Amino acid sequence: MTRQFNFTKQAIESLPLPESRIEYRDDKIPELRLRVTPKGIKSFSVFKRISGGHPVRVTLGKYPVLTPVKARSLALQHLADLCGGVNPNEKRRVDALAEITLLEVFDAYKKSRSLKKTTLTGYEGVVRNHLARQLNRPLKTIDRKIVADIHSKIGSKAQADLTMRVLRALFNFAKYEYCYQDGSSIFSENPVEILSHRKQWNNVRRRQTHLRPGELSLFYRALQSVKATETPTGKSICDAMLFALFTGLRRGEIFNLQWRNVDERAKIFTVMDTKNGLPLELPITDTIQDVFSRQSKAFGSMYVFAAENSYGQIREPKKVVAKVKQLSSTSCDFHDLRRTFATSAEHLDIGSYKLKRLMNHATGRDDVTAGYVILTAETLRHSAEKIQKYFMERILPE
Structure with missing residues (x-):
């Protein structure tokens, strides 16, 4: 029920406590409203229908902190905005979003994405190490000059590019996440694009290190020598390195492999925690069975x-990896072993679809044929055995 009277301190003070919330109109400015709750809380607001018939309520404040005179003054300001097509609530929302900090955007980004733990750790490391000074800065103040300065001052060229890719992703996220009422973006410009315009990306070449055919026996002998003197955990790492060579799997995929995903009767194992x-379902060959x-x-x-x-x-x-590298004088980090697997598979003319599946690389969405090629563990068995035989012939030459 709506009632109307001249808003004065005396009139407001004398209002009875209602059984349920009640709203009053002001005699002088009918759009100025006073809501009273059963607990005696009194608050001012402006209520007006704007073009299109949409009702808008703008909260002004609570009585007695906000007096009737001040409430009328604020009401007139907001009514002027509404008549001019400006929604004060929308303006307040946009003003708040325009002040959002890089840290707030990063937190929102993490919550909106289903990121793997390793990916999340990597992003947080980049932000902590290279963007720490910008975290509490409003996103709108991070301009092209700041981007270029940050990029140029990071010592590692690879880390510089990685940091900018993370920052670019955050700006792209903000572009579509924070918008005006009409759908246009509050953050329409991505300042990281200045690096492309000026051709300032470092474009660090991907590492090419891998084991050459003549180094396979050196690697294997060093691996066995280190394994002989290692703790049980060290021995497990050595077997994991050999497994990496034989399968081309990523380090995390190997370390997270569980026995429940190994089916020795069906001679297959499944990598669940993939990038x-x-x-990824793969065949258990004789070589892999020995490791298991x-x-x-x-x-x-x-x-x-x-x-x-x-x-566990x-x-x-x-x-352990450092010991094997030093003893063998080879490049045998886990990703070196993955590159060795891929390079050897290419040398053996393993089909591109089979190699991608063995390494769990996604095919492009525009590759229609890939959508029809179903590669099971059994389909991959011959290729896996062929690659592993190639390694064994060089690891243990007759």
Whole structure:
């Protein structure tokens, strides 16, 4: 029920407590309203229908902090805006969004994406190490000059480009996330694009290190030598490195492989924790079975490549890998082994679709043929055996 009277302090003070919330109109400015709750809370607002018949309510404040005289003054200001087609609520929302900081955008971005833990850790590392000074700065103040300065001052060219790619992603997110009422963006410009305009991206060439055919035996002998003197966890890391060479899988995919995803009867194993989020089913060859057999006797962990720690799995293999690298004088980091697998597969003329599936690389959406090619573990078995035979012939030459 709506009632009307001249808003004065005396009249407002004398209002009875209602059983449910009630709203009053002001005699002088009918669009000025006073709401009273059963608890005696009194608040001023402006209520007006604008073009199109849409009702707009603008909250002004609570009585007695806001007096009737001040409430009328504010009401007239907002009514002028409404008559001019400006919604004060929308303006307030836009003004607040225009002040949003880089940290707030980053937090919103993380919540909106289903990021893998490793990806999230990488993003947070980039932000913490290279964008820390900008985190509390409003996004709108991060301009082209600031972007160019940050990019030029990062010592590592690869890290500089990575930082800018993360920043570009945050601006692109903000462009579509924070908009005016008509759908246009509050942050229409992405200042990171200045690097493309000026051709300032470092475009660091991807690493090319891998094991050459003549280095495979050096790697294997060093691996066996290190393994002979290592702890159970170290031995597990050595087997994981050999497994990486034989399968071309990523380090995280290997470390997260669990026994429940190994079906020795069907001779297949499934990598669940992949980079693209899609399970990868691969064949268990005789070579892979030998690795599984050794690992099954080593630990009682749920993980195939287990470790003597609270996690039950390998977390950081760098010390063991460094020993193998030093002893063999080869490049044999986990990603070097993945490149070795891919390079050797190409040398053996393994089909591109099979190689992509073995390495769990996604095919482009415009590749219509790929959508019809169904590659099962059995389809991949011959190719996997061919690659592993190639390695064994060079690891253990007759």
